[in-house]
Amino acid sequence: MNFPPSLVILTGAGISAESGVKTFRDAGGLWEDHRIEDVASPEGFIRDPGLVQRFYNARRRQLPEVRPNAAHAALARLERDWAGDFLLVTQNVDDLHQRAGSMNLIAMHGELLKARCTLCEQASLWSGDITPESICPACGDVGFLRPHIVWFGEMPLEMDRIFRALAGCDVFAAIGTSGNVYPAAGFVDAVPRSCRTVELNLEPSLVASSFRDRRIGRATELVPAWVAEVLANS
Numbered sequence: 001m002n003f004p005p006s007l008v009i010l011t012g013a014g015i016s017a018e019s020g021v022k023t024f025r026d027a028g029g030l031w032e033d034h035r036i037e038d039v040a041s042p043e044g045f046i047r048d049p050g051l052v053q054r055f056y057n058a059r060r061r062q063l064p065e066v067r068p069n070a071a072h073a074a075l076a077r078l079e080r081d082w083a084g085d086f087l088l089v090t091q092n093v094d095d096l097h098q099r100a101g102s103m104n105l106i107a108m109h110g111e112l113l114k115a116r117c118t119l120c121e122q123a124s125l126w127s128g129d130i131t132p133e134s135i136c137p138a139c140g141d142v143g144f145l146r147p148h149i150v151w152f153g154e155m156p157l158e159m160d161r162i163f164r165a166l167a168g169c170d171v172f173a174a175i176g177t178s179g180n181v182y183p184a185a186g187f188v189d190a191v192p193r194s195c196r197t198v199e200l201n202l203e204p205s206l207v208a209s210s211f212r213d214r215r216i217g218r219a220t221e222l223v224p225a226w227v228a229e230v231l232a233n234s
């Protein structure tokens with residue numbers, strides 16, 4: 001047990017749902033309109049790069065229309081007021097945690113607001129559409145940019161740093177994630193036995209039984225209440 005205790009938080013699409021960002025597997029979710037293999041895999045990108053660029057261009061265009069919600073704000077407050085180590089790992093590719101003020105943040109599945117050059121491999125900030133005429137800001141080549149998104153079959157980002165934080169954490173919370181996708185769904189199994197684990201979700205996730213504490217409800221209600229409780233007891 002560290003003193004002050006160290007905290008790792010994992011978030012998924014459910015924390016952004018009340019901001020109006022579609023989740024993946026809820027009714028009406030993103031995967032209802034598209035096959036994962038067509039828009040979220042390297043093979044799909046090779047097969048039809050235009051379809052993949054349009055899918056992410058549409059999601060990138062939506063970002064200015066949505067805002068961080070009370071759950072994002074509560075996590076930024078927790079980070080500010082927490083005395084110990086704090087790491088927020090998100091599977092989300094929106095920028096709502098960043099806009100809420102979260103700083104020690106790993107976007108393990110990439111970010112909509114970055115483009116990656118398939119020639120020089122550099123990721124650059126990118127807020128507009130990615131098209132065949134797009135020029136890489138790093139190397140200047142034309143037409144080689146892809147979304148800086150981790151697709152199925154690709155390695156999530158900063159896994160060493162994440163597992164080091166998990167191995168030493170005293171509190172682990174998973175918020176708004178279904179437990180469908182690994183490695184994130186396995187993070188709860190990578191924490192010390194002494195770690196206090198809690199799941200905050202609209203319904204039990206596929207790995208709910210791995211958590212000591214499970215709270216059911218909407219993130220904008222559960223997260224501010226949980227943050228107040230954790231800060232009061234720290």
Ligand code: APR
Pocket residue numbers: 011012013014015017018023024025026029091092109175176177178179180181200201202203204205217218219220
């Ligand atoms: N408050 C709390 N939880 C919610 C809310 C809400 N308002 N709305 C939905 N949820 C929960 C759902 O019950 C579900 O368990 O959020 C979870 C969302 O699950 P998914 O849609 O599967 O999203 P996520 O777990 O983030 O998916 C993980 O899969 O498709 C890939 O790369 C993609 O990062 C994504 C990964």
